[in-house]
Amino acid sequence: MSEQTSNNDFSPNNLLNQQYQQLIQLAKVIDNEKLILQQHNPEALLLSSQQKNTLLLAIETLDQQISQDKVFAQQKSAGKLTKALADTSSLLELCKQKNIINGQIIQQSQLAVERMKTSLLENHNKNAITYDNKGKKSAGLSSLGLKA
Numbered sequence: 619m620s621e622q623t624s625n626n627d628f629s630p631n632n633l634l635n636q637q638y639q640q641l642i643q644l645a646k647v648i649d650n651e652k653l654i655l656q657q658h659n660p661e662a663l664l665l666s667s668q669q670k671n672t673l674l675l676a677i678e679t680l681d682q683q684i685s686q687d688k689v690f691a692q693q694k695s696a697g698k699l700t701k702a703l704a705d706t707s708s709l710l711e712l713c714k715q716k717n718i719i720n721g722q723i724i725q726q727s728q729l730a731v732e733r734m735k736t737s738l739l740e741n742h743n744k745n746a747i748t749y750d751n752k753g754k755k756s757a758g759l760s761s762l763g764l765k766a
Contacts, residue, residue: 628687629689630684630687630689630690630693630694630698630699631699631702633680633683633684633687633690634684634699634702634703634706635702636680637677637680637681637684637706638702638705638706638709640673640676640677640680641677641706641709641710641713642709643673644670644673644674644677644713645709645712645713645716647666647669647670647673648670648713648716648717648720649716650666651663651666651667651670651720652716652719652720652723654666655720655723655724655727656723658727
């Protein structure tokens with residue numbers, strides 16, 4: 619009887635339900651990641667990233683298990699899992715879209731940092747610019763004839 623229970627735990631419906639639950643957790647982690655990105659909290663982002671990676675590995679492992687399950691393949695071919703597969707696929711697409719949005723937030727943050735860096739360097743260089751005896755711009759110590 620425990621063997622039947624064990625087999626039942628790994629039924630295609632249970633495997634798909636487990637994968638669906640993992641995707642729900644992933645969606646929550648991605649939502650939390652978005653908030654962390656908006657708050658510019660690198661420590662929390664690192665933790666969130668680790669959670670996301672752990673979940674993605676678990677999802678991948680379960681996906682491999684499902685793909686090798688003969689009963690799953692039979693039930694899928696018979697059309698018995700159509701709704702569960704559609705729901706899971708739909709949730710996966712939602713996670714992908716949310717992740718793309720987070721990627722865009724990261725890109726925008728990187729661009730903002732680059733703009734600020736460029737602006738700071740320009741301001742620094744404006745203060746260091748001098749002109750040589752021919753009227754050409756020169757910056758830094760090289761204008762004094764010193765070379766490193």
